[in-house]
Amino acid sequence: MGDSAESLARAIGERVKQERKGRDWTLDKLAELAGVSRRMLVNVEQGAVNPSIGTLLRISDALGVGLPALVEPPAPRAARITRSGEGALLWTGPSGGRGVLVAGTESPDVVELWDWTLAPGELHESEAHSAGTRELLQVQEGALTIEIETESYELSVGDALTFRSDVPHSYANPGISPSRFTLAAVFEPGVGAGHRTEAPNA
Structure with a gap:
């Protein structure tokens, strides 16, 4: 992974862990609900992998937050701008x-x-x-x-x-x-x- 990919992987991992712990779920519970392996989930939370879109969709759906919530920082305002190249x-x-x-x-x-x-x-x-x-x-x-x-x-x-x-x-x-x-x-x-x-x- 390049620097930008590593940064994105770490950000996704931190958000997944935050959402999981906020629900007081174990790794095993989220893995079961998302239909992914525990090892994959550990790697995602550690930012050690660049997961496929399919894997991210399964995790985000299990958490009930939607894919954008895992890759974008929370927006306190009613509008959010994504500048060119920031997607x-x-x-x-x-x-x-x-x-x-x-x-x-x-x-x-x-x-x-x-x-x-x-x-x-x-x-x-x-x-x-x-x-x-x-x-x-x-x-x-x-x-x-x-x-x-x-x-x-x-x-x-x-x-x-x-x-x-x-x-x-x-x-x-x-x-x-x-x-x-x-x-x-x-x-x-x-x-x-x-x-x-x-x-x-x-």
Whole structure:
């Protein structure tokens, strides 16, 4: 991990530990509720790993706080500014792709704003999110293929797609130039009311 990734991992670990202890939960209890191993949870709290988006989603849902609460400092004001370059880099692809959580709202009705870039040939697979979650995205550059269970959608610059993401889905760049898209919203209703099911790693 680079310096920024290490800082983010430490911040996430501290917030997870704070939320867990605030509920007087043991590591074993949170691990069970989140559906992750105790070892993984220990590593997350120690800031020793850069956990996958799927792992962070399971932990945040179990805590009932939503993913943005784990990667952003608490905001005492009604408005929060995320300056350019300050978003949380939560995914990097093998060829340089990036998934950045730019901003998000608090639970129980969590809305997230993401900025994604996929290098040619890169693929990001996402597990099924909590029941009722929906995504809206728009392609800013290049081409994008979205697969939702058995359905496939081909998008180009300016195209937008709205879909339910409580099923396995993926984003791929089939072109020869980088693809960039704004995941305009990930709406997760009632975060913490239920728990995500196990699915392929996000």
